[in-house]
Amino acid sequence: MKVLPFKIPKPQQDALVFQEDLEDVFYDKLHQHEEIQLSVIVSGEGALIVGDTIHQYKTGDVLIIGSNLPHVFKSDEHGSGPSHMLTLFFTENAFGTHFFDLVELQELAPFFKRVEQGFKPTSQTADIKALFFKLKEATKLERFIILLELLKLTSKVSYESLSSFIYDKKYTDNEGKRMRDVFEFTMTHYSEEISLETISEIAVMTKNAFCKYFKKRTNKTYFQFLNELRIEQACKLILKENDLSISEIAYQSGFKNISNFNRQFKAVKHCIPSAYKKQV
Numbered sequence: 119m120k121v122l123p124f125k126i127p128k129p130q131q132d133a134l135v136f137q138e139d140l141e142d143v144f145y146d147k148l149h150q151h152e153e154i155q156l157s158v159i160v161s162g163e164g165a166l167i168v169g170d171t172i173h174q175y176k177t178g179d180v181l182i183i184g185s186n187l188p189h190v191f192k193s194d195e196h197g198s199g200p201s202h203m204l205t206l207f208f209t210e211n212a213f214g215t216h217f218f219d220l221v222e223l224q225e226l227a228p229f230f231k232r233v234e235q236g237f238k239p240t241s242q243t244a245d246i247k248a249l250f251f252k253l254k255e256a257t258k259l260e261r262f263i264i265l266l267e268l269l270k271l272t273s274k275v276s277y278e279s280l281s282s283f284i285y286d287k288k289y290t291d292n293e294g295k296r297m298r299d300v301f302e303f304t305m306t307h308y309s310e311e312i313s314l315e316t317i318s319e320i321a322v323m324t325k326n327a328f329c330k331y332f333k334k335r336t337n338k339t340y341f342q343f344l345n346e347l348r349i350e351q352a353c354k355l356i357l358k359e360n361d362l363s364i365s366e367i368a369y370q371s372g373f374k375n376i377s378n379f380n381r382q383f384k385a386v387k388h389c390i391p392s393a394y395k396k397q398v
Contacts, residue, residue, distance in 0.1 A: 132258075133208065133209075133212040133213055134206065134207070134208045134212065134258070134261055134262055134265060135153070135206070135207040135208070136204075136205070136206055136253050136254075136256075136261055137204075137205045137206075137207065138202075138203070138204055138205075138254065139201065139202065139203045139204075139205070140200055140201075140202045141200065141201055142193075142195075142200060142201065143164075143193035143195060143201050144162065144164070144191040144193050144201045144203060145191065146190060146191060146192050146193065146302070146305075147190060147298050147302065148167070148188055148189070148190040148294065148297055148298035148301045148302070149188070149189070149190065149294070149298070150186045150187060150188045150189070150288070150289060150294065151185075151186070151207070152185050152186060152209055153185065153207035153208060153209050154182070154183070154184055154185050154207070154208055154209065154210065154233055155181075155182065155183040155205055155206075155207055156180075156181075156182050156205065156206045156265075156268060156272075157180070157181045157182070157183075157203050157204065157205040157206075158178075158179070158180050158181075158203065158204050158205075158246070158247050158250040159175055159176065159177055159178060159179045159180075159181070159202070159203055160177070160202035160203060160204060161177050161199050161200060161201065161202040162175075162176075162177060162193055162194075162199070162200065162201035162202060162203070163175060163176040163177065163193075163194050164191060164192050164193040164194040164201075165191075165192040165194075165305065165347070165350060165351070166181070166189065166190070166191055166192070166280075167188075167189060167190050167192075167301060167305075168183060168187060168188075168189045168236045168280040168281045169187055169188060169189070169235065169236065169280070169281030169282070169283055169284060169285070169336070170281055170282060170283040170336040170337055170338055170343070171280060171281045171282055171283075171346075172343075172346050172347050172350045173238075173280065173350070174350055174353065174354055175191070178243070178247070179238065180238065180239045180243050180246050180247065180250075180272075181236070181238055181280070182232075182233055182236060182237050182238070182239070182272060182280075183233075183236045183280065184233040184234050184235065184236050185209065185210065185233075186288045186289075187234075187235075187236055187281065187284070188285075188289060188294070188297065189236070190298075190301055190302075190305075192305045204250045204251075204253060204254070206253070206261070206265055206268070208265065210230065218230065225270065225273060226266075226269045226270060226273050227273070228273040228274070229269050229272055229273040232272075232273075232277060232279070234284060235279045235280060235281045235282070235284060236279065236280030236281050237272075237277040237278060237279050237280055238277060238278045238280060239272055239275040239276070239277050240275070240276045240277055240278055241275045241276040241277075242271060242274075242275045243275075245271060246268065246271055246272065246275075249264050249267055249268055249271070250268075252264060282337075283336065283337035283338075285334075285335050285336070289335075293335075296321050296322070296323075296331075297335065299320055299321065300317060300320055300321050300332070300340075303317065303320045304317070304343070304344060304347060305347065308344065308347050308348055308351065308371075308372050309348075309351075309370060309371060309372040310372065311374075312344060314328075314329070314340070314341075317340060328340070344372075345382045345385075345386070346386055348371045348372040348373060348382070349371070349382060349383055349386045349387065351370075351371045351372075352367050352368065352370075352371040352373075352379070352383065352391065353387070353394065355367045355370060355371065356391065356394060356395050364376070364379075364391050364392060364395075367391070368391075379391070
């Protein structure tokens, strides 16, 4: 299945689509699609943006993304090995308008509530991954049965939400391209100085119009988003680069002032960098 910006065409009118991505990097353009996405990261790591929120993903993660929820995977190009992901795509109406309203399927209702913001299961992940690994050799009927098993399992697990804010309108293709360009530029240049004038030019908008546009669609200012992206990168460096000092991590993450770095880090992670390092 070819993934296009903000659209995923459904091959051969299949109600349920299984996709295996095995590349150097995952598709790294901001996109959304009508299909609900259930994925397991077989290998790879990097940054994941879902809606308004930035995360780090790694090998073994299970990630579930709701219908028309904008997201982008930014693979760590310096990571070891390929980026490998197994995914199921389906829509809530794929098997009939009222299929999931059947009394027999009511115990799946928590899944559809959770998936509105996207979520990451934090329990029973081994059982979930075991089901995913059966998909490649499964028949279409077997994949459908596995999907129901996955929905049942993920309706009951402990989880973390992936997004805290849902824009109440589906992005148009033009809006999608604009936000994609903004996110792509930011994720590539976060370690550099980014001015409001620069990012507004990327969006092809005036500074005032861009500020309102971005805030409306993410419920945060652009510089809040930028700082959160930088902090996530700093957390990654804290975990992986033991030889780097806190000041070096701050600089590599885009902060030129250690005091500002400590302040922004505490605002996002509720502790200072040195304390975070001791916790993990």
